[in-house]
Amino acid sequence: MYAxxxxxxxxxxxxxxxxxxxxxARPGQPATPATELRGVWLTNIDSDVLFSxxxxxxxxxxxxxxxxxxxxxxxWNWGYTLYPSSVAKNAIGxxxxxxxxxxxxxxxAEIVEQGHALGMTVxxxxxxxxxxxxxxxxxxxxxxxIASRSDGSQIVKEGKHDRVWLNxxxxxxxxxxxxxxxxxxxxxxxxxxxxxxxxGLPVELGYDPTRCSCTRWNIRDSVLLIILVTPSGSVGxxxxxxx
Numbered sequence: 001m002y003a004x005x006x007x008x009x010x011x012x013x014x015x016x017x018x019x020x021x022x023x024x025a026r027p028g029q030p031a032t033p034a035t036e037l038r039g040v041w042l043t044n045i046d047s048d049v050l051f052s053x054x055x056x057x058x059x060x061x062x063x064x065x066x067x068x069x070x071x072x073x074x075x076w077n078w079g080y081t082l083y084p085s086s087v088a089k090n091a092i093g094x095x096x097x098x099x100x101x102x103x104x105x106x107x108x109a110e111i112v113e114q115g116h117a118l119g120m121t122v123x124x125x126x127x128x129x130x131x132x133x134x135x136x137x138x139x140x141x142x143x144x145x146i147a148s149r150s151d152g153s154q155i156v157k158e159g160k161h162d163r164v165w166l167n168x169x170x171x172x173x174x175x176x177x178x179x180x181x182x183x184x185x186x187x188x189x190x191x192x193x194x195x196x197x198x199x200g201l202p203v204e205l206g207y208d209p210t211r212c213s214c215t216r217w218n219i220r221d222s223v224l225l226i227i228l229v230t231p232s233g234s235v236g237x238x239x240x241x242x243x
Contacts (some may be wrong), residue, residue, distance in 0.1 A: 039070035045128060051101030057114060071120055072194050073111045074127040075184065079136030087179045090168035092138050112188055121191040129198030134162035145173050147205040156202055163203055189232055228239040
């Protein structure tokens with residue numbers, strides 16, 4: 001288990017933390033990317049490509065034939081991880097998505113091994129961000145993590161689906177997400193991390209005790225988390241800067 005972090009910290013979230021491409025510059029000419037990034041996102045939403053080893057292998061080989069060089073496999077959606085996670089096991093009660101075709105597998109390990117064998121860059125994608133299904137194990141086990149409106153309601157409709165948002169100001173939520181990222185960076189030979197726009201909090205949410213207490217937050221007690229990607233394209237380290 002990763003070490004406990006201070007109570008308050010800020011996670012710098014860009015829309016995505018992506019692979020840094022090496023830059024080749026010629027004298028007198030502007031720098032241009034040495035390699036064009038041609039990427040595809042792999043998800044289990046409205047797609048069955050991840051639900052069997054054979055389909056996954058066939059998909060990666062087809063992408064290679066079509067000259068794609070980067071894949072963004074989802075590793076976090078529907079309130080579950082798509083790789084065996086001790087962090088998720090401790091927080092949710094399940095180490096991996098229990099859906100048939102996904103349970104009992106390490107999708108990320110499969111994609112890293114097969115993708116790298118094809119010369120592809122593999123960048124795991126935290127597809128759901130702070131969002132979770134309202135009826136998920138995560139929401140049921142941690143109601144104190146859920147962000148609320150001023151009237152106390154929490155459900156956000158996404159099409160026909162009922163969603164809730166984890167409160168990004170709650171210290172346990174912060175620790176959970178950072179631990180998931182650190183777990184992947186530590187255990188897999190990945191080339192980057194991509195964060196989703198679902199890490200943004202819907203504007204009507206945030207009326208809860210945790211959010212209100214943050215108005216008394218002393219910035220000197222913050223910890224700034226930066227996720228670095230090295231110029232060579234490999235994943236750097238997680239750096240915590242205490243102010």
